[in-house]
Structure formats: structure tokens, C-alpha cells
Amino acid sequence: MTMEEATTPQVERPPASVTGPWGWARANLFSTPWNTFLTLVSAAVLVWAVPPALDWLIFNAVWGHVKPEVCKQADGACWAFIAEKYRLILFGRYPFKEQWRPVLAVCLLIAMIVFSCNRRFWRVWLGAVWMAGLAVFGTLMWGGVLGLSPVETNLWGGLPLTLILAVVGVVVAFPLSIALALGRRSRMPIVRSFSVAYIELIRGVPLISLLFMASFMLPLFLPTGMKINALLRAQVAIIMFTAAYLAEVVRGGLQAIPKGQYEAAQALGLGYMQMMWKIILPQAIRAVIPPIVNTFIGMFKDTSLVAIVSLTDLLLATKQAISDPNWRAFFVEGYVFIAFIYFIFCFSMSKYSQHLEKTLRAGARR
Amino acid sequence: MADQDRAIHVPPRPSPWNDPKIRAIIYQIVLIAGVVALGVFLVSNTLTNLEQRQIRTGYGFLDQEAGFFIGETLISYDAASSYGRAFLVGLLNTLKVSVIGVVLATILGTIIGIARLSQNWIVARLASAYVETLRNIPLLLQLFFWYAALTNLLPASDHAAEFGLNIFLSKEGLRYPWPVVEDAHIWALIALPFGIAGAVAFSRWARARQMKTGRQMPLLWPSLVIIVGVPLIVWLMGGAPSQFEIPEKTKFGHDGGAAVTPEFLALVLGLVTYTASFIAEIVRAGILAVSWGQSEAAAALGLRRGPTLRLVVLPQALRVIVPPMTSQFLNLTKNSSLAVAIGYPDLVSVANTTLNQTGQAIECISLIMAVYLTVSLSIAGAMNWYNRRIALVER
Structure with a gap:
């Protein structure tokens, strides 16, 4: 104690101009003339844009159930439109009385997604949980058993449709993409060229052309008389598309595995399947989980394209709600x-992916 | 004894079903057989189905009269033109949107990416708010929004908003003055490549001179003067025609001058703002990837901020930026196909209309795919060439 006092006699506090809010502002807002200019310009933009935006969104907005005429008088947003149409937007043309079923189904899917985000549950049984969860989802939506009235897929719509397209898309595309990625790195020339051709072909064309192909050409490809419904057709296109993109992500992971790992596995006498399944893939996939989540975000947004081939997803359901002549102005x-x-879905997933990137790298950091 | 020795040195040949080489051949034969069987199955189904629906296959329909009108064309087209011509119009419209979109998105994305790294707290926050919002909302939703906003919220064409210089914005789109095209303009346009070639030659000469004598030549201004100057002289020699066609007010709005449709505006606006949010992240990552020591070393060598950025930081950042940037350019080109949803006559829209009129699904969709594949592969090829040029040459 005395030693310390002797060596560090009087600690001078930093001058007031570099600490506290004033110091912070000097360092971050007014450090140079150019910086000051930028601060003033952006502050002016904020003052010009934010209060009117807040007025429109909240203070002058019309809330609750009112007639569209009331909204037309007001200056602000007409949230009465959402209050009137939210069932149509969220659930499409699903039978009105049965809409508790899609509510439950969506809650179940979201709960499973949140559950799977926890690294403690990344075990083989998670796959089984997903299969069971999707089965319950299907039962709730389709009905026809347990006293639930049957609902055809052409009546499905809104958020459950968007979610199921994205989730089934990634669940089915993932194993396919692993096969494609392994194929692309295979030593067998024919396997490799088939994989390369598939991946590059799909990645070279827009998703919309695949959706067109699925809705116009798939019926021609099938044996005469065999029907395939519109939802499944779009789902096939999304799976084909996602598999190609995921395959490139997985290939990135495979390339990151040092050669020594392959050699060590072979030295232990493991065959190809054992080597991949037990040694290579667990490491490779772990390394690319963040980009896999990013691919999933992209695909979640891309499901909105099914609106173009007339599937009533969240986007098309909203367009239908807007087409009501009474509410067209809103x-x-x-x-x-x-x-x-x-935004809520994509933003939380991207934050999760950034968080994973940090925690997964923790082991490799020294 | 001797037998045992030989057994140790020469391992017995594995049985054929355990030999990896033979296995590989068998696997591949099975794969080919499977793919061929699937192909035969699909083709035979398709042929039977087409026969039943009495659809003729082949691309012969491209010569038939299209019979539909296209609102926006770069080459002459009317309803009596052929389907083939309509496809060409669509393709040119796709290329137009893509080229303009790529240029604008690169500029906007670079500005926002640099703004995100700004020392200024407010500017950095605003830039990240932009990026996080735009890239977490589906592009199609943004396109619908822009299109609805442009066609609903703008004034009607007889009350078009004027921005000075005779530029008018209304529900009908944007109208602006355009020079009356004469021969001198065309000659000037032809002279432009010569100007660019001259600038390249000048910079080569300046570099060679610097290598020899060590003296630097200013590059930027002389090059710009050559690029702009050569067409300008040609234009002046052609008599300097400078008559502009100015949009005129008529009973129903404005006429004359050049115009872009609200569909085009909405598409470009949506594609550019969306893609810029991805490009901003790429630019930011690229600049962050150049280690701080490089800038410090440049400063220690006495370079000022401008040359440091131009000669030290940017060349290294470009190596990180170019590959992901390529895929963003490709994404923008492919995303321009969403034009079909807001009625801009791009390739996919035209193909969709043709498909609905003729029922030639396979032909129309294969044309779309072939065109996009060609465009994708050529952009990828060009960017790979550029990437190889700027790649690190290791000794």
C-alpha cells in the first residue's frame, strides 16, 4: 500500500475536454472540420425526417377498428387497415373458423427454430425432433384426422406458407447439398462433372425461372394423369435452388479441413463413408454454420417469389388485402x-449468425 | 519360407469387389445409368403429354407474329413483329436495367460502405441502419412498394413535379430533355473508343517514362481530357449541333423529350438500393481486411492520404472485394428478372407473355435459362480475368 502510494504519487485526472459526453462528442462528431460538416448535415437530415416519420407512424396514426373514411381524414398511418385485414394477411384464405390451427402451427415452428438455436441441443436426436415437429405441423394444417376438418393446400396462405416453404426447403436441401458438395470434390470424374454441372446450372439462372419451370414444365415431366399440387411444385423448385447454394457453402467447409485429417482417418483404416461421417463432415459443417444461417436468411426472403406463381404467401396475401377497393389507399x-x-425474422437470424461466428471461433482462438 | 517372404512384399491383389478402382468405375456406371434412365423417363413422359395436349415442339414459333405490345423498347418493335424480335427486345431491356443497376449500385454501395467506417458516429450509425433495414426485407416486397409508391403517390401527369431544366416527374414516369440526334452525335459516339484508347496509350507511355526516369506524370487529368476531348472535337467539327428536344406541356401531361416509365424507375430504384446494402458490406470488409500497418508504413514513407489510399490500401482491398462483388453483380442481373412482377418488359416478362399465348413452356423457359446462363458465365468470366490481373503475384 505504502509502496504504491510512493511510486504513483498523484494520479492526475484526464482533462475534462477528453472525457464524458463532451469529450466523446469532440472525438466522434467534431474532430475535424469535415467531420463537423458531416455531423451537421446528418443531424439536419434526421431532424427533417424523423419527427414527421414518427408522427405518421404513431402520433397521427389511426388505431383500432374504424371505417376507411375515418382514415382518409387523418394525416397519419391507417393501422385500422391492419386491424381489419390481419387475418387475411397472416393466414391467407385458410378457413376463418379454423385459423387457430395455423396460429398453433406457426408457434410450433418458431419454438422449434428457437430451440435449435441452442448449441446444447445440436445432437442427432434434434433431427428426430424436427421430423416429429414437421409431422405435427402438417397434421395441424391439413387436418383430416383427430376430428380436425381437412384443409387443402390451395387454401394455405400467409405466414405459415412462407415459413413451411423456407423450413422444408432447408431441411430437405441440406442432405442433398452435402451429397453435391462431396460429389464436387470426388475423385471420380463423372460424379464430379455431374455435380459441377448441376451446381453451376442452378446458380446461373434466377429462381423465378426455376419456379416457372416447376409450375409449367413439371406437370409435363410426370406420367400422364399424375397430378402434383402447386405448393409441392414451388417447394421442389426452392429445394433444387437451395441445394445448389448450400452445396457451395458446404464445399467451402470441406476445403477448410486440413489434408492431415483425411490422411489420419485413412491411416486408422476408415472407409470413405466412415471417414466423411465421423471425421470430416462434423468439422466441415461446424466451420460453415454461420454462412449456412445466412443462406437460410436469403432463402427465407426468396420464398416471397412464390407470389409470382400465385401462391398466397405473406406477400401475395398482403397484395390481395390491398386490392380491396375500400382500403386501396393504404x-x-x-x-x-x-x-x-x-425484418424481425431476418434480423434476429443474422444477429444469431454473428453471435455463432464469435462463439464457434472461440475454440480455435489461442 | 520363400512363399511367406513373397507374401509380405507383394500383397495379394484385392478381390475385384474390394478394389477401389473397379468400385469407382461401377459407381460411375450406375450413376450414368440412373441419370440416363431418369432422362428417358422424363422425356418420354413429356412427349406423350405434349402429344395429348397437341402442342408442337420446337422453336419455329419464334418466327410467328407476336401480337402483343411492349411499352419500352430499345429497338423498333410493334405488335406485328415476331416472337423472336420480342425476345430480343426483352433481352436488351434486361441488359439495360442490369448495366445501369450495376453502375449505380456500385457507386451507392461504395459510399455507404465507406460511411459505415466513418469516424463520425452519426454517419456510421445511419449507414448501418440503412444496410440492416434494406438487406433484411425481401427484394420483391421492396419492388412492389416502390412501384405502388411511384404510381400512387406521385402527382398525375398534368400536374407533374418539375425539377428545373425541364425534368418532369409524375405517375407516368420521368421525362427529360434529350438532344435531337444528328450525324455529329453519332460520329462523336464512334470517336469515344478512340479517346479511351488514347488515354490508355498515354498512361502506358507515362508509366514507361516513370520507370526510365523516375519522374511522375500527372495521369488523371490528361486522361480525362483525352477521353472527353476526342469526341468533343469530332462533335465540334460536325458543326456542334446542340438542339435539345424539350418535354412540352400538352392537354394530358407532357410529351416529347426522352422518358422512362415508372416500371423502369421502380425496378432500378429497388435493385440499386437493395444491392447497394450488400455491396456496402463487401466494401467495408475489404477495407478492414487491409491491415493498419500498411497505412502506417505508407505514412512513414512520406505518402500523403490520397496516394496512400490509391496506391497502397485500395489495390489490396480490391483483391478481397472483387470475388464477392462479382457475385453481387450476378445477383443483380438475376434479380432483374423480378421485373415480371411489376410489369417491366424484361426477358422473363416477354417469355411469360409468350408462354401464356403459345403454350410453348419448354421452349420459353429454356430460352430464359440459356440467356441467363450465358450472361452469368460471361460476367463471371470477365470478373475472373480482372481478378487474375489484380491478384497477388507470388514469387
């Missing part, structure tokens, strides 16, 4: 509402 509110829903 399209901005409708688009803002679903933009917010998409």
Missing part, C-alpha cells in the same frame, strides 16, 4: 407491416 401500411415481420 398500401404503404400493408407493406410496412409485412416488411416488419420479414
Whole structure:
């Protein structure tokens, strides 16, 4: 104690100009003339844009159930439109009385996604949980058993449709993509060229052309008389598309595995399947989980393209809600509402992916 | 004894079903057989189905009269033109949107990427808010929004908003003055490549001179003067025609001048703002990837901020930036196909209309895919060439 006092006699506090809010502002807002200019310009933009935006969104907005005429008088947003149409936007043309079923199904899917985000549950049985969860989802939506009235897939719509396209897309595309990635790195020339051809062909064309192909050409490909419904057709296109993109992500992971791992596995006498399944893939996939999550985000957004081939997903359901002549003037509110829903999903997933990137790298850091 | 020795040195040949080489051949034969069987199955199904629906296959329909109108064309087209011509119009429209979109998105994305790294707290926050919002909302939703906003919220064409210089914005789109095209303009346009070639030659000469004498030549201004100057002289020699066609107010709005449709505006606006949010992240990552020591070393050598950025930081950042940037350019080109949803007559829209009129699904979709594959592969090829040029040459 005395030693310390002797060696560090009087600690001078830093001058007031570099600490506290004033110091922070000097360092971050007014450090140079150019910086000051930028601060003033962006502050002016904020003052010009934010209060009117808040007025429109909240303070002058019309809330609750009112007639569209009331909204037309007001200056702000017409949230009455959402109050009137939210069932149509969220669940499409699903029978009105049965809409508790899609509510439950969506809650189940979201709960499973949140559950799977926890690294403690990344075990083989998680796959079984997903299979069971998807089965319950299907039962709830389709009905026809347990006293639930049957609902055809052409009546499905809104958020459950968007979610199921994305989730089934990634669940089915993932094993396919592993096969494609392994094929692309295979030593067998024919296997390799088939994989390369598939991946590059799919990645070279827009998703919309695949969706067109699925909705116009797939019926021609099947034996005469065999019907395949519109939802499944779009789902096939999304799976084919996602598999190609995921395959490139997985290939990145495979390339990151040092050669010594392969050699060590072979030295232990493991065959190809054992080597891949037990040694290579667990490491490779672990290394690319963040980009896999990013691919999933991209695909979640891309499911909105099914609106073009007339599947009533969240986007098309909103367009239908807007096309009501009484409420046509309030399209901005409708688009803002679903933009917010998409944003919540995508933003939380991207934050999760950034978090994973940090924690997964923790082991490799020294 | 001797037998045992030989057994140790020469291992017995594995039985054929355990030999990896033979196995590989068998696997591949099975794969080919499977793919061929699937192909035969699909083709035979398709042929039977087409026969039943009495659809003729082949690309012969491309010569038939299209019979539909296209609102926006770069080459002459009317309803009596052939389907083939319509496809060409669509393809040119796709290329137009893509080229303009790529250029604008690169500029906007670079500005926002640099803004995200700004020392200024507010600017950095605003830039990240932009990126996080735009890239977490589906592009199609943004396109629908822009299109609805442009066609609903803008004033009607007889009350078009004027921005000075005779530029008018209304529900009908954007109208602006355009020079009356004369021969001198065309000659000037032809002279432009010569100007660029001259600038390249000048910079080669300047570099050679610097290598020899060590003296630097200013590069930027002389090059710009050559690029702009050569067409300008040609234009002046052609008599300097400078008559502009100015949009005129008529009973129903404005006429004359050049115009872009609200569909085109919405598509470009949506594609550019969306893609810029991805490009911003790429630019940011690229600049962050150049280690701080490089800038410090440049400063220690006495380079000022400008040359440091131009000669030290950017060349290294470009190596990180170019590959992901390529895939963003490709994404923008492929995303321009969403034009079909807002009615801009791009390749996919035209193909979709043709498909609905003729029922030639296979032909139309294969044309779309072939065109996009060609465009994708050529952009990828060009960017790979550029990437190889700027790649690190290791000794």
C-alpha cells in the first residue's frame, strides 16, 4: 500500500475536454472540420425526417377498428387497415373458423427454430425432433384426422406458407447439398462433372425461372394423369435452388479441413463413408454454420417469389388485402407491416449468425 | 519360407469387389445409368403429354407474329413483329436495367460502405441502419412498394413535379430533355473508343517514362481530357449541333423529350438500393481486411492520404472485394428478372407473355435459362480475368 502510494504519487485526472459526453462528442462528431460538416448535415437530415416519420407512424396514426373514411381524414398511418385485414394477411384464405390451427402451427415452428438455436441441443436426436415437429405441423394444417376438418393446400396462405416453404426447403436441401458438395470434390470424374454441372446450372439462372419451370414444365415431366399440387411444385423448385447454394457453402467447409485429417482417418483404416461421417463432415459443417444461417436468411426472403406463381404467401396475401377497393389507399401500411415481420425474422437470424461466428471461433482462438 | 517372404512384399491383389478402382468405375456406371434412365423417363413422359395436349415442339414459333405490345423498347418493335424480335427486345431491356443497376449500385454501395467506417458516429450509425433495414426485407416486397409508391403517390401527369431544366416527374414516369440526334452525335459516339484508347496509350507511355526516369506524370487529368476531348472535337467539327428536344406541356401531361416509365424507375430504384446494402458490406470488409500497418508504413514513407489510399490500401482491398462483388453483380442481373412482377418488359416478362399465348413452356423457359446462363458465365468470366490481373503475384 505504502509502496504504491510512493511510486504513483498523484494520479492526475484526464482533462475534462477528453472525457464524458463532451469529450466523446469532440472525438466522434467534431474532430475535424469535415467531420463537423458531416455531423451537421446528418443531424439536419434526421431532424427533417424523423419527427414527421414518427408522427405518421404513431402520433397521427389511426388505431383500432374504424371505417376507411375515418382514415382518409387523418394525416397519419391507417393501422385500422391492419386491424381489419390481419387475418387475411397472416393466414391467407385458410378457413376463418379454423385459423387457430395455423396460429398453433406457426408457434410450433418458431419454438422449434428457437430451440435449435441452442448449441446444447445440436445432437442427432434434434433431427428426430424436427421430423416429429414437421409431422405435427402438417397434421395441424391439413387436418383430416383427430376430428380436425381437412384443409387443402390451395387454401394455405400467409405466414405459415412462407415459413413451411423456407423450413422444408432447408431441411430437405441440406442432405442433398452435402451429397453435391462431396460429389464436387470426388475423385471420380463423372460424379464430379455431374455435380459441377448441376451446381453451376442452378446458380446461373434466377429462381423465378426455376419456379416457372416447376409450375409449367413439371406437370409435363410426370406420367400422364399424375397430378402434383402447386405448393409441392414451388417447394421442389426452392429445394433444387437451395441445394445448389448450400452445396457451395458446404464445399467451402470441406476445403477448410486440413489434408492431415483425411490422411489420419485413412491411416486408422476408415472407409470413405466412415471417414466423411465421423471425421470430416462434423468439422466441415461446424466451420460453415454461420454462412449456412445466412443462406437460410436469403432463402427465407426468396420464398416471397412464390407470389409470382400465385401462391398466397405473406406477400401475395398482403397484395390481395390491398386490392380491396375500400382500403386501396393504404398500401404503404400493408407493406410496412409485412416488411416488419420479414425484418424481425431476418434480423434476429443474422444477429444469431454473428453471435455463432464469435462463439464457434472461440475454440480455435489461442 | 520363400512363399511367406513373397507374401509380405507383394500383397495379394484385392478381390475385384474390394478394389477401389473397379468400385469407382461401377459407381460411375450406375450413376450414368440412373441419370440416363431418369432422362428417358422424363422425356418420354413429356412427349406423350405434349402429344395429348397437341402442342408442337420446337422453336419455329419464334418466327410467328407476336401480337402483343411492349411499352419500352430499345429497338423498333410493334405488335406485328415476331416472337423472336420480342425476345430480343426483352433481352436488351434486361441488359439495360442490369448495366445501369450495376453502375449505380456500385457507386451507392461504395459510399455507404465507406460511411459505415466513418469516424463520425452519426454517419456510421445511419449507414448501418440503412444496410440492416434494406438487406433484411425481401427484394420483391421492396419492388412492389416502390412501384405502388411511384404510381400512387406521385402527382398525375398534368400536374407533374418539375425539377428545373425541364425534368418532369409524375405517375407516368420521368421525362427529360434529350438532344435531337444528328450525324455529329453519332460520329462523336464512334470517336469515344478512340479517346479511351488514347488515354490508355498515354498512361502506358507515362508509366514507361516513370520507370526510365523516375519522374511522375500527372495521369488523371490528361486522361480525362483525352477521353472527353476526342469526341468533343469530332462533335465540334460536325458543326456542334446542340438542339435539345424539350418535354412540352400538352392537354394530358407532357410529351416529347426522352422518358422512362415508372416500371423502369421502380425496378432500378429497388435493385440499386437493395444491392447497394450488400455491396456496402463487401466494401467495408475489404477495407478492414487491409491491415493498419500498411497505412502506417505508407505514412512513414512520406505518402500523403490520397496516394496512400490509391496506391497502397485500395489495390489490396480490391483483391478481397472483387470475388464477392462479382457475385453481387450476378445477383443483380438475376434479380432483374423480378421485373415480371411489376410489369417491366424484361426477358422473363416477354417469355411469360409468350408462354401464356403459345403454350410453348419448354421452349420459353429454356430460352430464359440459356440467356441467363450465358450472361452469368460471361460476367463471371470477365470478373475472373480482372481478378487474375489484380491478384497477388507470388514469387
